[in-house]
Amino acid sequence: MLRARITFVAVTAVVAAILVTVVSAYRMVTPLIADQIDRGLADRVDTVLAILGTTSPLPVRPDMTEQLLTPDCTVTPLIPGRDPLPVSDADCAVARTGSGTAETDVVVGGKNYGVLTKARPGGGAVMVSQNYAEVNRVDSEFQWHATWVTALAVAVAALFSWFAIGRILRPIRRLADTSARITTTGDLTARLPDAGSGEVGDLTRSFNSMLAALRVSRAQQHRLVEDASHELRTPLTSVRGSAELLQRARGRLTPEDETKVLATLVQEAKALDALVGELVDLATDRHTTEPVSVLALPDLAEDCAQRFRRRSGRTITVIADDPAEVSARPQALARCVDNLLDNAIKYSPADIPVEIRVHGTRLSVRDHGPGIAPDDLQAVFDRFYRAEGTRSTPGSGLGLAIVHDIISTHGGTVSAVNHPDGGAEVGFQLPQSK
Template identity: 70%
Template sequence: MLRARLTLVAVLTAVAAILVTLIASYRSVSPLVAEQVDRGLADRADTVLALLGTDAPIPVRPDMTEQLLLADGTVRVLTPGRNALPVTEIDRTIARTGVGTADTNIMVDGVEHGVVTKPHPGGGAVMVSQNYADVIRVDREFFWRTLGITGVAVLAAALIGWLAIGRILRPIRRLATATRQVATTQDLSTLLPRTTRGEVGDLTESFNTMLAALRLSRAQQRRLVEDASHELRTPLTSVRGSAELLQRADGRLDPADETRVIATLVQEAKALDALVGELVDLSTNQRTTEEPAVVDLTELADERAERCRRRTGRDITRTGAESVLVTARPQALARCLDNLLDNVVKYSPPDTAIAIHLDGTRLSVRDHGPGIDPTDQRSIFDRFYRAGRTRATPGSGLGLAIVHDIVTAHHGTVFAGNRPGGGAEVGFQLPPGG
């Protein structure tokens, strides 16, 4: 579960931060406490040394014991009711020579004591010890209180992290639920409101954009199937009728009629083959896997014009810019030019010239035909659209639709219109770049 994993990471991070802080604090505080205890022992020894030369009594502290070590090793306890402190060889040396100090730790009745020894100006040395029981108790209380505070802090971090992460992940859970619903019901009408900003909001927006693209794609596929079924019906009906006529005639048709029927079958079969090929190109766009490259639009126009000139015998020229570089898929762009030229060859008089004109990245194919009816200019790039005056001309109505799809995929635009001097002008414009 993502929420639990994120909460665990947050808690572990908080624990690590708290532990690092506590360890650093303890290590910085502990030397200060030890230094303070040592300073207290030294100050107590100085106080005892000052009071020994006067008649003033030595104040009694419950955690401290004082004694006087004479030069001959004799011990005189200065704190009533206390046992004598153990004496080391270093302590005797200080008492005998009157030089130096000593700081040691000893165990008395299982409790650690700190002992400081300082020389007495009148001879001997003063020894002062402090019971570390209170210091150890404070240290233990500090440890357990710190541990308790750490536990409370960890629990608070876990609770706050759990609630905060749950709130952060709420849009993602809604997104996951919507995704499962779409996958289960195939209903692409589901939309998520963008309730947050940042990455989650961007993800929601991307999800909605993806659904919109899928809805458009499904609608286009449905329309393509409907239009294709409509367009296929006519040639299939013609093929079926001709085949049934030949079947019923059983060889009794007049040779001339039989030749016409067979010619109709061949013509309709060719039309079906061309239509199916264009449908495959339009629906799958096999050239989308082609890598974009820098293309000289002028060279490509000259190459496709020469190809069409050899195939049709038409007079095709190229005018305008001498070198135009664009970034595009070369084969797809070549298909655009072929379709534009085929369209012009099909719908312009055979004895008229055709021109390819380049104005920067704007390429147009011009003819001297009857032009395009204003009511058809916006529709000629639609799939299966056939203008009224061209319905009797062989064709599928998909050539310019393929041009539209390829140019749009290259972030370009298509256009169609009539030239002032007569004739049609159809073409596209691509973004500059090379």
């Protein structure tokens, strides 16, 4: 579960930060306390040495024990009733030489003491000890307080992280639930509410955009299937009728009638082949996998024109005016020019040239046919659309639709206008290459 894993990571980070802080503080405070104890012992030794030379009584401290050490290492308690401090060789050496100091830790009556031995002017030494009980109590309380404060902080951090992360991940949970529902039901009408700014908000908006694109794609697929079935029905009906006629006649047709029926079959088969090919292009969009390169439109136009000159024997001229380079998929763009040329040749008289014009990043093909009705200028790029006056001519109504789809994927626009001197001018414009 993502929420639990992120909460665990957050709490682990909090615990690590607290432990580093506590350990660092403990290591910084411990030397200070030890230094304070050393200074307290030194001050007490100096006080005892100063008082021993006077008649003033020695102030009693319950946490300290004082005793005299003669040069021969004999112990004389300074506070009656206190247990004597154990004497080490180092202490005896200080008393015997009458110079220097000695520090050690001892255990008296089951309690830990810090002992400082300092030489006494004139011989001997003074030994002063301090009970570590208070220091141990402070250390124990520090550890105890650090433990429960850490535990409380961890609990608060875990609770806060759980709810905060749950709130942050709520849009992602909605996204996961919506994805699961779409996978199960296939319903693309779902839409996630806006999750605000930030990465999660961007993810939500991207998901909604993806759903919108899928809805459009599905609608286009449905429309394509419906239109394709409608367009396929006519040539299939003609092929079926011609085939049934040949089957029923069984050689009884005259050679002329049989030739007409066979010609119809061949013509309709060619129409079906062209229609199926264009449908495959529309459905698969195979040109989108082609790499993009920088192209010169006049060169592309000349290549396409040369190919159509050989194929059709028609005169095709290319006119370039201040051309600019574009970034596009070469084969896809060539398909667009081919479709425009095929369309222009179909509607232009055989003895009049077809013109390809390139101006900047715009390419257009002009024919000298009857032109396009004003009401049809915007519709000629729709799939399977055929104007009223062109339905008797060969074609499926998909050529310009393919041009529209390819140019749209390149970020360009298509246009169709009637030329003032007659004929139609159909073309596209692409963004200039950077």
